[in-house]
Amino acid sequence: MTAAAEGSPPLASDGIPRRPPLLQSESVQGLALISPTFLYALILLLLPILVVFAHSFWTQNYLTIDHTFTLQNYRAALTEPIYLDLLWRSLFVSLLVSLFTVVLAYPIAYFISFHGGRHKGLWLFLITIPFWTSYLLRVMSWKVILGYNGVLNSGLMGLGLISEPSTALLYNTSAVVITLTHAWAAFAILPIFVSLEKVDRTLIEAAKDLGDGQLRSFLRVTLPLSTPGVISALLIVMIPTVGDYVTPKLVGGKDGVMIANAIQAQFGKAANWPLGAALSVTTMVVVSLMAGAVVFLVRAVARLAR
Amino acid sequence: MLDRPMPDRHAPERTMIEIRSVTRSYGAFKALDDCSLAIREGEFFSLLGPSGCGKTTLLRMIAGFDNPTSGTIAVGGQEMVGVPANRRPTNMVFQSYAIFPHLNVEQNVAYGLKRLKLGPAEEKRRVDEVLAMVSLNGLGKRGAHELSGGQRQRVALARALVMRPKVLLLDEPLSALDKKLREQMQVELRRLQQAVGITFILVTHDQYEALAMSDRIAVMFGGRIAQIASPKEIYQRPVNRQVADFLGGMNFVKGEIVEEDGSSITVDTLGFGRITTEKPKVFDRSGGGTTLGIRPERLRVLWDSATAKHEVSGTVVERHYFGEITHLIVEIPGLEKPLSVTETNDFGADDIPVGAPIRLAYDRDALVAMAE
Structure with missing residues (x-):
């Protein structure tokens, strides 16, 4: 009686389809929720900043960029x-x-x-x-x-x-x-x-x-x-x-x-x-x-x- | 403990707070309706009532956060209506404690002292003294967020007491604490009040809290004061059924008035026979009849062949177990409503079977008359 009450009953056997545990974890769900914004920020904010940062160490000769x-x-x-x-x-x-x-x-x-x-x-x-x-x-x-x-x-x-x-x-x-x-x-x-x-x-x-x-x-x-x-x-x-x-x-x-x-x-x-x-x-x-x-x-x- | 003279217990009791026909209206609604009361110096006074009865409104008016629509409030003989909160000789312990979150314990307690410009040494001495009084020694540097509920309550208390107010106002100070801590704080608060001798006014909806701590209680309903008396008198001789019901349970017994003189009335009751009881100023006398009340614990179970001078007999219809006591519902032939009885479990009241016949003993003076 006690053992049955304490141990969690096996849920999978009841036939209800369950999602894999990975997708149930809250942090994963949270990441999934912000990922569109995150990708957007990555592509339109971080990448341009990196490009600017890289350019700042190069030189320009009229239309060509010298990458040294x-x-x-x-x-x-x-x-x-x-x-x-x-x-x-x-x-x-x-x-x-x-x-x-x-x-x-x-x-x-x-x-x-x-x-x-x-x-x-x-x-x-x-x-x-x-x-x-x-x-x-x-x-x-x-x-x-x-x-x-x-x-x-x-x-x-x-x-x-x-x-x-x-x-x-x-x-x-x-x-x-x-x-x-x-x-x-x-x-x-x-x-x-x-x-x-x-x-x-x-x-x-x-x-x-x-x-x-x-x-x-x-x-x-x-x-x-x-x-x-x-x-x-x-x-x-x-x-x-x-x-x-x-x-x-x-x-x-x-x-x-x-x-x-x-x-x-x-x-x-x-x-x-x-x-x-x-x-x-x-x-x-x-x-x-x-x-x-x-x-x-x-x-x-x-x-x-x- | 504080550097203020202890009020002389033998001196004629002086009035600390005088509230005269105070009314507070919000449009057509009257939060307070013609309330008058006088609180003595050094008294532990409680305003007791259900939520919305106006007790907090009255406390906030004494503190200066609200003003009466009409009527006057005097503290220490000085008129207070119109005087802002920061210039009143009162301090308050808020229900939410209102601990300043950006300050630590010491800074919270010293908050009101800063303005007095006592100098750092004297300020520290007073803060330490009051922290010791509320058993918070050594916690002065704790941040407001690192405190437990009980500790926050003590900080709020210390912060108000350090100001050495004439009157300390407590707005449901224990309602946020768990039962055990609440009971411990009741004892401590009462002890503290007697040590410092400051007039305390407590607002509470918990009748046990009010009974346990107060010198006197004002019971309020719907913006009006129903009764002002000592805890014992309020409990034993409630002025009306509402007060009786609010302070613990009360069994009501109908009867007919057969005799009435200046100080007593005699009532023929159903079930309890002819009872002579003290005559209150106002009591229920609807259509020649009246209702008497008896507290559940004033009815005692009679075991086996034991007899009593006065007894009633009936049948147990319900039994509820509460640990140290058992609550029995007993049907008495001839009585409209079954009686509610509480009996300690020392003799096995918790084993009385439902449906069993039972005899109950009572004292005749336990039955009291009151207003409807």
Whole structure:
């Protein structure tokens, strides 16, 4: 009796067809589930990166690629003042953009999460509305706002604050920063909103019960607990903006040129793929380092806030 | 143990919390309906009732997380309505414990002290003192996620106690613990309360918890306070059938009132004969009749030839075994509903066969009158 209860009865003998054990294991099922995406990523992400990586060690002679290994491209990328300049400017712009975006997005995410009430879904929906129009169109509309005869200039002149249109608004780095900050706002709001939603409201009550006012409980509980969202927002905005080349091209003028414009030129007009590849790889590495540094810094600040 | 004077047990009892006709409405629904009660300094007071009776709402109003629609709340003689939670002399142990997940045990406990700027040495002394009090010595560096349920409960308790509040509010603090730990914590909480002398207000839906720990209990139903009294009085002399039913079982016996004076009533019951009992302020007197109640454990099985002054006889119709006790359902001729009897198993109550005749002894003062 005991033996029968303890030993698992042989299931195969009941005639029900069973799948082989391999396909029943959860890890195999999981792999099967992600394999289409995985293959897609492999073919369209990893392989191109490897191709770029390989090119960065070759040289180009007009239309032919010389496959002998060389570090010459990296030497150019890391020593030519123009590339270093562009790289620094790109990092600076992306850092500024991600900081501004997060600072502006946090209050919005906070408002929706804490005061959105029943309309949270509606608020999130409203935030996505700008994305119904093309990215190019949104960049162009900033041209209309910031331009010589633009909305901002005529508005300021109408108010009598300036006597002639300012040229300081468009075709420079700040125009790039403004445009990118607006373009990426929703991508920062969403992760911050999600992490704020996860903050247990009882914890905030507990902080107040223990003597904290509104601001202190925010700094000591809400903010530290939402750092994962802040970090993802920073990274989501920072990493792609380094490589943006449409916005600098359209609103950046000659001061707003960024590293991606140089890379694009190497792959296009300048016809020097290996140098373009070396610049790409260098940018990737530097961006990763910066992202790591930002994550480290934000965590350190969050720890201090306790 | 804490640096605060122990309340003098001989001093005239001072009121710590005074709640006057507090009502809390949500639209047409009244979560609290005209509740008034006074809690004495150093008292262990429980708010007992089923879920949705308004007990947690009342506790949250004392803490400052909610405000009454009308009525007033005073703590230590000071009006509290409108005062935010962070400026009230109360601290709370939350049902979910609300341990800050990004802080370790020590940082959790020291959370409220930081604002007081005591200096690191004094702060550490107070944290260590309170951790020792709740038996968490040496666990100060543990992260919030490395704690068991019981330990989290102790951290929540320590975090509130370290503030030396005038009143400690406990919102179902033991409901998430398993039975054994819960019973152990009941004893510990009671001991701790007597050691620190702080007024404790406990919200619970567990009648045994309230009976075991409290000096006094307020039983609540549907936003109203039904009875405020000591555990013993609430158990023995419930004001109405709802209270009687909520605190353990109660057998109800119908009868007719034959005599009534200032302090007592005499009732002719079916099955239990003529009973004279204390007359409560309000009691059931629908159509000249009334209902008396008797607790299942006040009915004792009479063995063999044993006799008692007062007894009823009937037939066992059901038997349920509960380890140390057996629960018998006994049909008595003339009684509308069968009686529920609990008997310890010392003499073999668990062996009484279903269908057997049985005699039950009772004391006449075990039958009490109450409101419908």
